Amino acid sequence: MNTVEIKSLTKNFDKITALNNLSLNIEKGKITGLIGADGAGKTTLLRTIIGLLIPDRGYIRTHGYNPAIQKDKLTPLIGYMPQKFGLYEDLTVIENLTLYADLKGVNIETGTQAKKNPLSTLTKKQENNSFEKMLEFTKLAPFKDRLAGALSGGMKQKLGLACTLLGNPEFLLLDEPSVGVDPISRKDLMQMVREMINPETTVLWSTAYLDEAHSFDTAVVIDKGKIIYEGNPHDLAATPQEFENKVIELMGGYKQEPSKIAENYEYKIISGEKTNTTCPVEADNLEKKYGSFYAVKNNSFCIKKGEIFGLLGPNGAGKSTSFKMMCGLAKPTGGTARIMGIDITRDPEKARSNLGYMAQKFSLYGSLTVKENLDFFASAYGIKFKNRARKVEQIIDVFGLKDYQNQKSEELPLGLKQRLSMACALIHNPPVLFLDEPTSGVDVLTRRDFWNHITSLAKKGVTILVTTHFMDEAEYCDRISLFYHGETIATGTPQELKDKAHAKTMEDTFITLIKESEDTNT
Secondary structure (H helix, E strand, C coil), rough: CEEEEEEEEEEEEECCCEEEEEEEEEEEECEEECCCCCCCHHHHHHHHHCCCCCCCCCEEECCCCCCCCCCHHHHHHHHEHHHHHHCCCHHHHHHHHHHHHHHHCCCCCCCCECCCCCCCCHHHHHCCHHHHHHHHHHHHHHHCCEEEEHHHHHHHHHHHHHHHCCEEEEEEECCCCCCCCCCHHHHHHHHHHHHHHCCCCEEEEEEEHHHHHHHCCCEEEEEECCCCCEHHHHHHCHHHHHHHHHHHHHHHCCCCCCCCHHHHCCCCCCCCCCCCCCEEEEEEEEEEEECCEEEEEEEEEEECCCEEEEEEECCCCHHHHHHHHHHCEEECCCEEEEEEEECCCCCHHHHHHCEEEECCCCCCCCCHHHHHHHHHHHHHHCCHHHHHHHHHHHHHHHHCHHHHHCCCCCCCCCHHHHHHHHHHHCCCCCCEEEEEEECCCHHHHHHHHHHHHHHHHHHCCEEEEEEECCCCCHHHCEEEEEEEEEEEEECCCHHHHEEEEEEEEHHHHHHHHHHHHHHHHH
């Protein structure tokens, strides 16, 4: 029996085809993973399934209803968690749960609905998702009086999922619930779903992480509005890496070519500058304290010239705080950082002139065109007016942006936005490059292309500090610092860390070393 039946579904937005003659069946009582990059059509499909969007043509039935005209009958059966779940950040954890319980007519003591859905197949035991049970399972009980806005990314997602699970929906739709969270939190979210739903409940879980494929009963891979694979993930490949390679084949394959960016990149150190050539990037007992709480404590490392250094850790571990201090965007409570030998606390402007920074979220000016953004950043980084036009023209050519140079950056697809962000970060030829989750949300081909450029730049002598939640990307790093509770708990090459954890993959290494650290400190 199918919860959803779709035939030849098409949805257009102006000139963009979001769903392209798509057909799909979603089996009742199964957890189906909808896997694809940003812009692949995942969110459009989820919203069409529950009647938030009306298709241009095609057949769709959800629980036997036409969602376009029978939304009132369908809504009571649905639990929907959108990408940006509407938590109220100025309310506490318990206040958010209470609010959503009131909206759904759920008894806060038992978790049951005041007016039980006549179509519900839940038993009394399965209905009993009380607040106490929710808080215990999500490990949010110690934080029930904390404001939602003060929670880490992983904790926010757990709270959002708990609010969605209230009332025990028959059909649970989760739009990228694990985006931006660490592997431990991602596994916790999946365990939470599997253990807190009725076995007859259907789950549709969208994700950009290909390594999550084997967590699902059924994997549906979507690319450019079309389904390119549907079935048991183990039938396609036995491991995440093999699954990724198979998906790349289905997308037409990837041929690695020499990085045009690196070929045209001129590495230089500002003449006359006193530099530390051994450690172009250095943290010296870096510390950040908020009241009595240490966000970062005694953080020290040396990144060598041409080295790719990965900063990994769970949400809330202190990675972003360290990153901001290293960039001069946050002032350390103690210690310091040096970029090309320049103390970031004493001369932040001079230190930052040696640095290219690509933020986690697209932080360019959406109302400016591609060319205008590049011109602005060239000016901000001190490129003289007489050289600026030539430099902008060169970087547009190197990054393949010529066809988009007069397009507003907010209108670009995510892959091109990321390419523009990197172009802006490199336009002044910095010897040091900081990348904060540079490939988050982009498709697997674009990710491979980005890492081709990154590794090529490192070979040219550029020193790179990178954060990522993709564990397969950690393998590209020369060394990794694993961060937890504001402190470094392990540093080494990917293989050294895997050997230490007696693990075969970086994901297992990450989870093992974090849990060992917890056991040591309890």
